[in-house]
Amino acid sequence: MKVIKINKENWAGGLEKSKGSYRLFGPVKNNELHEFKQLDKEELPDCDYFNTRLSPKSIIYPQSETMFEFSLDENREDHHILKEIDTDYSPRAIIGIRPCDAAAFLLVKRNFSTPEYKDSYWLNAYETTTFIGLACGNPHDTCFCTTTGCGPFNEEGLDLLLVDAGDCYFAKTITSKGENFLRAAGWDAGTDVETVCEQIKTMKQEAEAKITSFVATDKLKDKKTTDLFDAPFWEETAFACINCGACTYACPTCWCFDIQDEVSGYSGIRIRNWDSCMYPLFTLHGSGHNPRSTNMQRVRQRFMHKLKYYPDRYGEGILCVGCGRCIRLCSVNIDIRRVCDLMNSYEVQVTSD
Amino acid sequence: MSERGAKIREISERLLKEGKIDMVIGFRKGTLPMMNEPCLVKSPEDVKNLVWDSNCGINLAKYLIGRKEKIGVVAKGCDSRNIVTHLIENKIKRDQLFIIGVPCEGMIDRRKIASMFEKEIKEVAEEKNKIIVRGSGFEKILEKSEVLQKNCAICIHRNPVIYDELAADIVKEQKNVDRYKDVRQIESMPPEEKRDYFNDLLSPCIRCYACRNACPLCYCPTCFVDESRPQWVGKGIDLTDIKTFHFLRAYHCAGRCTDCGACERACPLGIDVRAFTMKLEKDCFELYGWEAGMSKDERPPLDTYRPDDPNDFFK
Ligand code: SF4
Ligand code: SF4
Ligand code: SF4
Numbered sequence: 001m002k003v004i005k006i007n008k009e010n011w012a013g014g015l016e017k018s019k020g021s022y023r024l025f026g027p028v029k030n031n032e033l034h035e036f037k038q039l040d041k042e043e044l045p046d047c048d049y050f051n052t053r054l055s056p057k058s059i060i061y062p063q064s065e066t067m068f069e070f071s072l073d074e075n076r077e078d079h080h081i082l083k084e085i086d087t088d089y090s091p092r093a094i095i096g097i098r099p100c101d102a103a104a105f106l107l108v109k110r111n112f113s114t115p116e117y118k119d120s121y122w123l124n125a126y127e128t129t130t131f132i133g134l135a136c137g138n139p140h141d142t143c144f145c146t147t148t149g150c151g152p153f154n155e156e157g158l159d160l161l162l163v164d165a166g167d168c169y170f171a172k173t174i175t176s177k178g179e180n181f182l183r184a185a186g187w188d189a190g191t192d193v194e195t196v197c198e199q200i201k202t203m204k205q206e207a208e209a210k211i212t213s214f215v216a217t218d219k220l221k222d223k224k225t226t227d228l229f230d231a232p233f234w235e236e237t238a239f240a241c242i243n244c245g246a247c248t249y250a251c252p253t254c255w256c257f258d259i260q261d262e263v264s265g266y267s268g269i270r271i272r273n274w275d276s277c278m279y280p281l282f283t284l285h286g287s288g289h290n291p292r293s294t295n296m297q298r299v300r301q302r303f304m305h306k307l308k309y310y311p312d313r314y315g316e317g318i319l320c321v322g323c324g325r326c327i328r329l330c331s332v333n334i335d336i337r338r339v340c341d342l343m344n345s346y347e348v349q350v351t352s353d
Numbered sequence: 354m355s356e357r358g359a360k361i362r363e364i365s366e367r368l369l370k371e372g373k374i375d376m377v378i379g380f381r382k383g384t385l386p387m388m389n390e391p392c393l394v395k396s397p398e399d400v401k402n403l404v405w406d407s408n409c410g411i412n413l414a415k416y417l418i419g420r421k422e423k424i425g426v427v428a429k430g431c432d433s434r435n436i437v438t439h440l441i442e443n444k445i446k447r448d449q450l451f452i453i454g455v456p457c458e459g460m461i462d463r464r465k466i467a468s469m470f471e472k473e474i475k476e477v478a479e480e481k482n483k484i485i486v487r488g489s490g491f492e493k494i495l496e497k498s499e500v501l502q503k504n505c506a507i508c509i510h511r512n513p514v515i516y517d518e519l520a521a522d523i524v525k526e527q528k529n530v531d532r533y534k535d536v537r538q539i540e541s542m543p544p545e546e547k548r549d550y551f552n553d554l555l556s557p558c559i560r561c562y563a564c565r566n567a568c569p570l571c572y573c574p575t576c577f578v579d580e581s582r583p584q585w586v587g588k589g590i591d592l593t594d595i596k597t598f599h600f601l602r603a604y605h606c607a608g609r610c611t612d613c614g615a616c617e618r619a620c621p622l623g624i625d626v627r628a629f630t631m632k633l634e635k636d637c638f639e640l641y642g643w644e645a646g647m648s649k650d651e652r653p654p655l656d657t658y659r660p661d662d663p664n665d666f667f668k
Pocket of ligand 1: 247250251252253254306319320321322323324325326327336
């Protein structure tokens with residue numbers, strides 16, 4: 001591990017220099033909202049931000065992604081043949097991604113890269129991207145990352161961690177990808193590693209102490225899936241839900257998609273779009289049968305997947321990094337922290353007869 | 354604790370105890386500042402969860418659709434008009450409902466308030482016409498009238514139009530309100546500017562459908578955007594498809610929309626989706642003198658024929 005110091009006066013210059021080798025993405029304010037976008041020439045990321053409204057998952061996994069193209073023109077020899085499209089997989093770097101959002105990619109990777117199946121679209125994008133994290137000095141009331149196995153200074157999933165120290169950033173390299181980025185940006189000012197590490201440690205503790213929101217997940221593992229599935233609290237939990245896709249689209253760890261063909265004239269594309277377990281269409285069978293036809297069943301699926309099926313399947317914790325977006329964006333105030341506590345503390349009522 | 358809240362609890366408890374209803378649909382306190390959660394209360398013991406304040410902007414008429422039970426429903430002015438619309442459209446029967454009417458003094462705009470502060474808001478309280486906002490190291494008192502939701506600021510039907518019992522005295526309706534200023538501004542744009550305006554307005558849309566799903570009018574078993582045979586609209590994030598969704602949804606609400614603002618409130622990106630429905634509201638008002646949901650005995654303009662229809666092609 002290496003720690004260097006980046007004076008803020010060298011920040012813009014270094015980023016500009018790195019654009020020679022990377023396409024840069026970063027948080028930018030647009031209409032009151034921060035969002036990640038590709039940075040133009042001379043454009044700087046706005047690192048004075050809490051977090052983006054929507055997660056940066058779309059950089060690796062776009063809401064709508066073209067997979068193939070085809071022609072329906074029978075005069076062409078290659079008509080009706082799916083052809084892979086050219087996607088630009090040249091190196092990219094995401095500047096200023098929050099540790100929770102970077103850690104989310106690791107959770108999602110278990111789905112897109114299994115021993116049997118590799119999703120080349122997701123993997124190509126992921127592997128060619130360098131994650132330059134920005135430690136979180138001011139977590140919000142809806143952040144509960146410290147109890148989801150993550151944290152405001154968490155390093156897993158990052159290649160480099162930046163810590164804002166006023167007039168400079170401390171940059172801690174985590175992987176060789178991170179080191180390569182430093183080289184491309186020309187940042188190499190050494191520093192007294194030991195003192196800086198101490199300083200980072202203190203800042204980390206301060207940031208963690210600012211987190212006031214927690215979830216208990218310790219008992220989820222031992223609950224019987226069927227007990228939780230049949231628990232009586234789902235009706236009340238799901239009542240307010242309007243089954244929109246805001247939570248799943250904003251979530252850095254939701255990965256479901258739907259594949260569609262779109263044709264204009266004779267030329268067509270096959271695209272994959274984000275989908276959401278909140279939508280009735282999500283599970284509608286060709287026969288017309290829908291195994292999750294009710295609001296309650298869909299809400300239960302979302303939480304059971306995140307908090308029970310996923311942890312049971314991979315044994316590595318819940319499918320949530322505690323970013324709090326779904327809580328902030330839900331128009332009817334369905335709060336995953338509340339649901340998690342209901343599930344974690346649920347005891348089956350034994351009826352004596 | 355608000356007086357309206359106390360009255361709602363009192364009425365609910367009485368009705369549940371007397372067995373007049375099976376449940377109450379109202380609001381319970383949310384887990385975030387400026388948020389309440391629609392909730393279902395089935396037993397008199399749980400009545401204590403019911404609240405009322407300026408954060409009850411979700412339209413509870415949404416939750417009545419197709420229910421079979423006897424329901425006590427808490428209804429502010431706009432909710433009551435959507436209940437009337439449901440009665441006209443046979444979505445619920447009048448004798449299934451006990452309407453607890455709440456004369457309303459407007460809901461506050463949580464996004465507007467949040468955008469007024471650099472720091473995170475930790476708590477929002479209210480007292481009469483003041484909204485007190487607190488965060489770490491700051492407290493500010495705002496005039497409620499300055500931070501109302503946009504639809505509430507121009508609302509002229511704050512009192513429920515239909516109810517079985519009221520949770521407060523009738524409030525004074527706002528007079529001399531210019532409801533269509535924003536619409537006129539868009540109407541006056543030349544076509545290109547209008548196109549650009551709508552493109553800009555909708556470019557952040559992620560098609561999560563929160564606007565549609567929060568709306569009490571959007572109850573079709575399969576929405577046209579979800580049809581696959583034929584597939585009317587593409588499913589990606591092409592702006593043409595996004596616009597098709599919004600324009601068509603607005604048309605489906607013509608003569609039915611009460612400008613409750615639930616759609617706009619629900620949008621996670623804060624998109625001003627009322628820009629579409631307000632235009633249709635204006636047309637219905639100017640062409641037919643129609644305001645939605647005012648009386649259950651009158652048919653809405655789009656499903657009636659009148660010989661004096663202002664459009665020439667009808668004659
Ligand atoms: S479930 Fe909610 S809190 Fe957890 S990662 Fe997804 S959006 Fe964030
Ligand atoms: S379109 Fe919007 S304002 Fe109109 S009734 Fe529906 S939710 Fe309310
Ligand atoms: S709620 Fe907002 S983002 Fe979602 S579909 Fe409606 S306008 Fe688009």
